Amino acid sequence: MATSSQSMCEKKNKSSNVTIKEGDHVILKKGKTVRVFQIRKKRDIWLDKIKFTLDGAISHVYGSNFEVKSGQMHKIQKTFKEAEVLGAEKGTDNRNLHDLDSNQKLSREDIEKMKKEGAKGEEIIGQLIENSTTFKGKTEFAQEKWVKKKKQKHVAEFTVLKPNTRLMCQMYHEKSAAKILNIRMDTLAQILTYGNVHAYTNVAVVDTCSGLVVGAVMERLGGYGKVIHFHPGDRPVRPILDNLDFPKEFLDNLYNFPFCEIDSLKAENSEQTNSDTQSINLTKESLHSDEKGDNSSDTNDDTKKMREVFDERFKSRKSTTTEGEEVDSPAAKKMKTELSAREANKVLYNKRLFEARELLLKCDIDCLIIASKYNPTPLVTTLIEYVATSRPVVVYSQYKEAVMDAYAYLREMGCLVNYRVSETWLREYQILPMRTHPVIQMSAGGGYLLTATTTVKKSTTAAAMT
Structure with missing residues (x-):
């Protein structure tokens, strides 16, 4: 049955x-x-x-x-x-x-x-x-x-x-190519191929092109594997990923990691982080207490303080009925519900951030993909030490100067091999009986790619150079 x-x-x-x-x-x-x-x-x-x-x-x-x-x-x-x-x-x-x-x-x-x-x-x-x-x-x-x-x-x-990434890439490239950094379909396919993206791999992605690369990676993984999305700001902006309608089991393997939290990765473990990551430590303690069977909410000091402030703030707003019984006003009930929702979202956010940080500190990343409008050099040099040995690194930029700068800096570091800088030129043809010819209007360029393979860790190379 x-x-x-x-x-x-x-x-x-x-x-x-x-x-x-x-x-x-x-x-x-x-x-x-x-x-x-x-x-x-x-x-x-x-x-x-x-x-x-x-x-x-x-x-x-x-x-x-x-x-x-x-x-x-x-x-x-x-x-x-x-x-x-x-x-x-x-x-x-x-x-x-x-x-x-x-x-x-x-x-x-x-x-x-x-x-x-x-x-x-x-x-x-x-x-x-x-x-x-x-x-x-x-x-x-x-x-x-x-x-x-x-x-x-x-x-x-x-x-x-x-919806799929091919159709979304085609739509954005024809309508507003600047939002996806002028990534063509053939360039996106090369990013996934050079990155060796397949099921049961952990992929770190720096994506500021409306979530196109993140969506393509998740589509290629098929729900088997983890994706860490590095993004500017508190929350990522990725409308393409939202339009793809991935199921919950796909989204459970997606972790958001803001740029401002990258510096906290330099700590050896989560107990030695600075004051900016104290919320992550509190989440870790609450997770350990849940495993032991302690479901009490008193372990979260921040939650207790927020509830005390809430009770004091809305105590004066309670209304009294004709029978003398005190009940919460509708405004107080609404604010209390919103406060509980914010608390739950905050705890979930910190939990997901802690899990992503633990995955990065294990240096168990199988691929690093950078497709960003920012200068890729500081990003790739900072995140490359969390990539496992003999793993691919792919850097995309619509400008040749940004890719060449990252190429020169990585060559000086000496922690990569098999460097390759390429530019894809695509010519589209009309294939019809007696009318086969190149399309008159086509894309002038599809951006530049830097690909390489990791060998040793960045810290080891720096020590050897000194």
């Missing part, structure tokens, strides 16, 4: 992963347009000047095609294809054709009237072909290109896809 119930649970989880649910983030793809949205009922969105809701996509499978009708999404089995509307008459060349407004007899008002009457996109394109004086004289390739352009404008068909 246990085996059958377990298999039923696995099938249920598997089906829920491929089915669109409310609250999920989805990617809508229309041609080359890729956008991410969150499924919320009765919420209007705009895409390619079309206003509609995503309610019709709920409970369908990812990868399904939908058509927008009257502001609602309806699943379709067959998508529109350009070859279906092409006529038999085709021209030999386009030398005698001229781009004039008089070539199309239908006006904008006629097209809008057809849309209001409920005409489909295929019908509108068919009418445009019939009322065009130059369409039959175009070549086969020109006709297909013309129909494809009209399809993008008049046919409201979308494909709903599950």
Whole structure:
């Protein structure tokens, strides 16, 4: 019975992963347009000047095609294809054709009237072909290109896809490449390959590119392995990771580590840290007491002080009923709930920070990846001593000077081997019958990579040099 119930649970989880649910983030793809949205009922969105809701996509499978009708999404089995509307008459060349407004007899008002009457996109394109004086004289390739352009404008068909790092990288690179430091898909693939990221590895990541690299690493690990994310500020900013909708077992292996806490790693153990990390020590004591079966909250001195301050602050706000009984006011109850939530978040944050610090002090990091808008030299020279021996180090920057500076400094330290600085130049090709050629508009650069392999610890090398 246990085996059958377990298999039923696995099938249920598997089906829920491929089915669109409310609250999920989805990617809508229309041609080359890729956008991410969150499924919320009765919420209007705009895409390619079309206003509609995503309610019709709920409970369908990812990868399904939908058509927008009257502001609602309806699943379709067959998508529109350009070859279906092409006529038999085709021209030999386009030398005698001229781009004039008089070539199309239908006006904008006629097209809008057809849309209001409920005409489909295929019908509108068919009418445009019939009322065009130059369409039959175009070549086969020109006709297909013309129909494809009209399809993008008049046919409201979308494909709903599950977010992944490849699609998120493509979307951000086309929309706002500066937010991901101009990382292309091929560059991201090289970062993961050079870093030897695979399951059951511990990866340290310095990511300031909206969580793209952290999300790619977690996707590659598949929930098996730990990720330590070094970030500026108190809380990390990674919208891409939030859009990927990783399950809880994936997020449990992700640890946040602020830049301001890196100096505390120089201490030999957690008991000898400075006053800035006293909260971590208090969390360690509470964890030991929980293992012994002591569930009392008196072990946390900070919590006791906060509760005493709270009781004194809101004691005067208690209201008295007609029977003389004292009850807490609604404001006091609300503040008490918020205070308890903050206490719980603070304890959890300190616990996770302590676990990440213990993992780093063991020097059990299998890979160090740095993709940051800051100068990578101080970051890599500080964190490299926590990487295990014979492990890869990958440094990405969109500027060559930053990578070369880190390369020169690491060469002087002498704790790495197999140095390599590379720049990837990607050329995208259009592969079509009789029309294979490079794409005219493409990315000029994909950034610079510095890769190397650790040998001995930084402290050992420094002692040998002195």
